[in-house]
Amino acid sequence: ARQQYFGSPQNRIEKDAQLLANRIALLKQEEVKTRKKIDETKKKAKEILDKKKQNEERQNKKMMDSQKNQQHLAKNQKHSFETRKKRQDDIKNTQATIAYQKHLEAKELRKQSKMNDQKKKEIVQDITMRNQERKNIVKFQEEYGIRKQEQIKQQKKEEFQNNYEERLAEEFR
Numbered sequence: 001a002r003q004q005y006f007g008s009p010q011n012r013i014e015k016d017a018q019l020l021a022n023r024i025a026l027l028k029q030e031e032v033k034t035r036k037k038i039d040e041t042k043k044k045a046k047e048i049l050d051k052k053k054q055n056e057e058r059q060n061k062k063m064m065d066s067q068k069n070q071q072h073l074a075k076n077q078k079h080s081f082e083t084r085k086k087r088q089d090d091i092k093n094t095q096a097t098i099a100y101q102k103h104l105e106a107k108e109l110r111k112q113s114k115m116n117d118q119k120k121k122e123i124v125q126d127i128t129m130r131n132q133e134r135k136n137i138v139k140f141q142e143e144y145g146i147r148k149q150e151q152i153k154q155q156k157k158e159e160f161q162n163n164y165e166e167r168l169a170e171e172f173r
Contacts, residue, residue, distance in 0.1 A: 009152045
């Protein structure tokens with residue numbers, strides 16, 4: 001009656017093994033999802049670096065344009081001293097503004113980079129911790145399955161011993 005209710009030990013072992021296999025498959029799926037998140041983070045970091053490079057190229061272009069403007073202004077400054085002085089002042093103001101803007105942009109980029117690095121570290125640390133927890137769970141489940149198999153073997157051995165002793169007792173009666 002007990003075997004009908006719980007099933008045979010072999011069926012229980014097979015069910016336990018199937019449950020462990022399903023659990024491992026789920027953990028592998030979670031690992032794939034985690035790897036996708038890591039890849040997304042890498043992609044976002046690359047996008048940020050690309051944006052930073054574009055900003056630098058834009059700033060270089062602005063500088064080159066500014067230099068061209070300076071050359072053009074230098075040629076035209078021959079007309080009059082007042083016009084030349086005014087244009088020089090305008091160039092200096094423009095350069096100061098550009099330098100200040102560069103300073104602000106660089107400061108913002110450094111701040112953003114630090115934030116992204118920190119976020120990346122947190123994500124990597126979280127993923128690492130989750131993976132370790134999963135490994136520990138799988139290890140525990142494997143050990144539990146082994147202990148369960150050993151218990152079943154011991155039970156079979158005891159049943160066999162009891163049956164053997166009963167048959168011996170019956171033969172000697």
